[in-house]
Amino acid sequence: MKHFRPALRQSGLTEQQWRVLRALAWLGEIEITELARTVVILGPSLSRILRDLEARRFIERRTPETDLRRTVVTIAAEGMKLIDAVAPASEAIYASIARRVGEGRLSDLHDMLGVLERSLDGKNAVRPPKPGTNSDE
Amino acid sequence: MKHFRPALRQSGLTEQQWRVLRALAWLGEIEITELARTVVILGPSLSRILRDLEARRFIERRTPETDLRRTVVTIAAEGMKLIDAVAPASEAIYASIARRVGEGRLSDLHDMLGVLERSLDGKNAVRPPKPGTNSDE
DNA sequence: CAGAAACGCTTAACATGTTAAGCATCAGAA
DNA sequence: TTCTGATGCTTAACATGTTAAGCGTTTCTG
Numbered sequence: 432m433k434h435f436r437p438a439l440r441q442s443g444l445t446e447q448q449w450r451v452l453r454a455l456a457w458l459g460e461i462e463i464t465e466l467a468r469t470v471v472i473l474g475p476s477l478s479r480i481l482r483d484l485e486a487r488r489f490i491e492r493r494t495p496e497t498d499l500r501r502t503v504v505t506i507a508a509e510g511m512k513l514i515d516a517v518a519p520a521s522e523a524i525y526a527s528i529a530r531r532v533g534e535g536r537l538s539d540l541h542d543m544l545g546v547l548e549r550s551l552d553g554k555n556a557v558r559p560p561k562p563g564t565n566s567d568e
Numbered sequence: 569m570k571h572f573r574p575a576l577r578q579s580g581l582t583e584q585q586w587r588v589l590r591a592l593a594w595l596g597e598i599e600i601t602e603l604a605r606t607v608v609i610l611g612p613s614l615s616r617i618l619r620d621l622e623a624r625r626f627i628e629r630r631t632p633e634t635d636l637r638r639t640v641v642t643i644a645a646e647g648m649k650l651i652d653a654v655a656p657a658s659e660a661i662y663a664s665i666a667r668r669v670g671e672g673r674l675s676d677l678h679d680m681l682g683v684l685e686r687s688l689d690g691k692n693a694v695r696p697p698k699p700g701t702n703s704d705e
Numbered sequence: 706c707a708g709a710a711a712c713g714c715t716t717a718a719c720a721t722g723t724t725a726a727g728c729a730t731c732a733g734a735a
Numbered sequence: 736t737t738c739t740g741a742t743g744c745t746t747a748a749c750a751t752g753t754t755a756a757g758c759g760t761t762t763c764t765g
Binding site (some may be wrong): 446 | 719720722723
């Protein structure tokens, strides 16, 4: 959401890069296909984003010996530093939004979007994290 | 929403092009800045979309003598044909979505999004049309 | 009347969404 | 063991979102 963009840009991150890094900080390590589902970004887009984050040494990749098709991604030390630097501002912005809109309303909206998603797609619906994280609006 | 895309692509239209054409069919003629607000597309993006639609002769432009800065846009005959050709399929898809999700839920969601928007931005909040039109999800 | 500020619109540049296609690898069937 | 289909991931190409900048026009101020 554009409320977060100025703060993120100060740290040289786009929204999507931030969301990906946060997910990695949260999850530890994850395979790319799973990460795409978790952050609700299409595979080709995620590939490109990860390429850039890897070039900037914010993430690292590893191919498990058990299945050479797969790539496991983790956040690197540089990436964790960035997360730690940006998280306070991001959380403050989110808290401000929550105050203005109301926690109850955000929660209701989140639930309704989940219902909508399940109604339309049935399976394979990924719920974004509950309020308290960077909601994708 | 991706439910509409296959049908639109058969007619050589993207979602945004369709939304712009439908707004023009609905509104008659409108200035570009106003159209951008109405369809919730940023000016630079709308400029590019209109450029393409104009090249394909789906829309027409006119500069009013009263203010040479402004451009008034209208849908052209070719554009109206396209609207008439695509509208039945689009409305059928929307009706299907409404059945699966529930009209009441869609209406509630629409209202909640309006509240969210007003809470965050106060003024200048543009409400997308009520269900029955192509909602921007 | 002249100059400054604001407005309307466009374009450039970059990031990402999206669709299609391709390559390497794995799993399962014959 | 070999072959086929599926999977994981990447890239190309195109459309659009976004930010910044620029140009022409209008409005406002001194």
